Amino acid sequence: MTHPDVLRRHFQAAYTSLRSGRDEVEIHRLRHLLGWPCDRFDAMVEQLRAESLVALHVGDASGLSDEEQRQSYTVNGQLYLYLSFQK
Numbered sequence: 001m002t003h004p005d006v007l008r009r010h011f012q013a014a015y016t017s018l019r020s021g022r023d024e025v026e027i028h029r030l031r032h033l034l035g036w037p038c039d040r041f042d043a044m045v046e047q048l049r050a051e052s053l054v055a056l057h058v059g060d061a062s063g064l065s066d067e068e069q070r071q072s073y074t075v076n077g078q079l080y081l082y083l084s085f086q087k
Contacts, residue, residue, distance in 0.1 A: 004047075010034065011044050015085060024057055024082035028064070028071035045073060045083070056080035 014033045018025040031041050048054040059081040061069050073080045 007040070007044060012085070015083070023084040025084070027073045027081060027083050028068040030083060031071050053086055055084050055086060057082035057084065
């Protein structure tokens, strides 16, 4: 098992690499880049949300494939496409 602090650093490094000058990154791209099992990725997102370190954002999913939508993030039936770290 990987230490939680190491996982957090990997998550933030992947986020930073996808930013391209924007605060929000596409969740499906972040998930793909990390290559983690779904439960690990989801647990990290929930932990960071609980600590108010990240925010989830909705968007227009019409341009995404079904797979990209599945690889985004759903909470209580709401599909979130983007994630950003809070400043």
